[in-house]
Amino acid sequence: MVETGHFALVLAFALSLVQMLVPLVGARTGNQRLMAVGGPVTVTGFALTALSFAALASAYAGSDFSVASVWENSHSLQPMIYKITGTWGNHEGSMLLWVLILTFFGALVAVFGNNLPATLKANVLAVQGMIGAAFFLFILATSNPFIRLNPAPIEGRDLNPILQDLGLAIHPPMLYLGYVGFSICFSFSVAALIEGRIDASWARWVRPWTLVAWMFLTGGIAMGSYWAYYELGWGGFWFWDPVENASFMPWLAGTALLHSAIVMEKRSALKIWTLLLAILTFSLSLLGTFLVRSGVLTSVHAFATDPTRGVFILCILTLFIGGSLTLFALRASTLTAGGLFHPISREGALVLNNLFLTTATATVLVGTLYPLALEALTGGKISVGAPFFDLTFGPLMLPLLAIVPFGPLLAWKRGDVIAASQRLMAAFALAIAAMLVTGLFIDGASVFAALGVGLAVWLVAGALTDLAVKSGFGSVAPAVALRRFAGLPRSVFGTALAHLGLGLTLLGIVGTLCFGTEKILSMHPGETVELSGHTLRFEGLSPQKGPNFTEDRGRFLLMGADGNADGEIASAKRFYPVRQTVTTESGIRTLGFSQLYLSLGDENKDGSVVVRLWWKPLVTLIWGGGLVMMAGAAMSLLDRRLRVGAPAKRRNPAGALADST
């Protein structure tokens, strides 16, 4: 089975070479038969990659330690779920997952792209083939997951204990669906540049793909943030770590792309810019892959001592980013510029959105790479951490968030700010009220708290205002408005949900950062501690045994107002003998949108235990907001105009008529 997987992987690489060359030549020479090769080859390539991945997964599930990758990252005592997720819990397997998703998306284009112009489809598949070929070669040459060991070891070295978590089952696949999803937008852009023209079907295809990729990337980042929050044991949810930034940059650029693609689809303006953004977004995904995979972040020296992989990805990076940008420079001028618009218009608002988002992306990029560049060029070492990003990224977001509610309320081509402002009066009043309440009654000292809460309320109320205005609440009879509300295009709900989710996330961040409380203390069994109105009693430590670990579990009872126990929180210190590592399992209890977060420390000599306890108000909204944003993207995808796959094919005449108006 393992050799079958290996063989399938090599075959998939060979097919990707065919996929990148034959349809391209066909499109150049106008040869229909050569172009038609692209579809079947792409689908077969996906099937082979899937077979290869299944072979690796079954080796992991069956604990086949004759495979080096399995031996290094698995153990026979692990629960089955972690054996399987361990498939991508390592460098080699995760790269295989990367190409699996890449070929999957390529196959989707091949299967559902029948309504695309033949040359465009051929070129898109060819570009996908190029990306595939580069990464297949990378895997086979430097990161082969199928290498055997002889003699086979009896037992594996266990998966990194931190990865033995449900988070590993969800976070990486979602993140990769997002990262790699943008490759389709990239391929469409490069194909358009090769052809030298962008037509209507281009925009219709790129927008849903952007939505899909953005939706998964949002979910992946939110999930990763929650994972870090509960796994790392001190309750931080975002660290501005270079590795996090690596996934955040494509998200920021992708968000900009999402918005400019709307302008392009609706008004065929900003064509060249949208195309450039699509290229940049995927380039940032590639950069993220490089940063994470090369080890350059750990230290420049680690990169220098084993540079094979790093240099290889760097070459891929240079080839694709350099190549596509060169093509852009050569060909962009041949593309026709699109429609005109007044600065005060929906287009204008979206241009502002793009200005702030791309500046923010560049800020994160420079902040992430500056220390590396400085060290490489001058040898000087500096750190760029959270305080830098708070000072630069934060102020860039303030004006952006402030204008968000205006965007959807402005008309295309020429908008009326006064009218939009009047409609937003109620939302504005609510936001001011929220600021006053926060400033006067909750936390008078912190300007940030009042501003943050006000801004969050402004976003949420603004999103609801948009829906109310578009369905006519207040101007027509409620029954009519209700009917209109139900009949609103799904994309209108999508916009409103995404903006509302953003407001919720902001509220969660502000709530946790500004109103959170913390206690650090040593506790004897039987002692109680009180934090922000919640009383906890320490019940003592008890040893427990898991399948591949032992732990000391500390039980805490949450005391109700009547003095009786109202629930339990348990936090543990776990010991994984195979890797000789200790992890802290934090104890979390969700109360409403807030959480009590408890983390167990070392045992003192006198028998007491160090305990760190946090009250995190509204903290779940941070990730809940992310889910709402995802729901918004899903809603937009369900819009009649934008069915994934074959937008035009499934459109009925009535839909077509509605679109043309």
Added chain:
Amino acid sequence: MSARFSLTSLVLLLALLFTGAAQAVKPDEVLRDPALEARARVLSEGLRCMVCQNQSIDESDADLARDLRVLVRQRLVAGDTDQQVMDYIVSRYGEFVLLKPRFSLRNALLWSTPVLLLLAGGLFIVLNARSRRPASDSTLSAEEKAALDKMLSD
């Protein structure tokens, strides 16, 4: 724990940040004076744990982080201002210890990027919008005519 075993963004982060028990400030470190302790916490958040990956000494439980936390508190108790404490730490450990780089010539590009880019982008948009305005009136202004003539003659 090498980066090879890590997986994606978060996973690498987890693996690198992880140093055993996830406990930072210990109860015995906490100063009696709440005002001083609060200042110590704020200062700690801006200081890097030099043996960790992008972690402040306030979050880390490495021994070095603990030493630095104690040092910060000692200086505060001795009556140093926040600035004096930071200067003292930098003089001993170098600028690398600061999570917020200084505003210096060396870091000029780092700090100025957001502002410069925002201005450049804004300028580009304004100029672009100006140059594409003449949709409504068919007659060209003198400037535009000159520009057009120049383009045609090029």
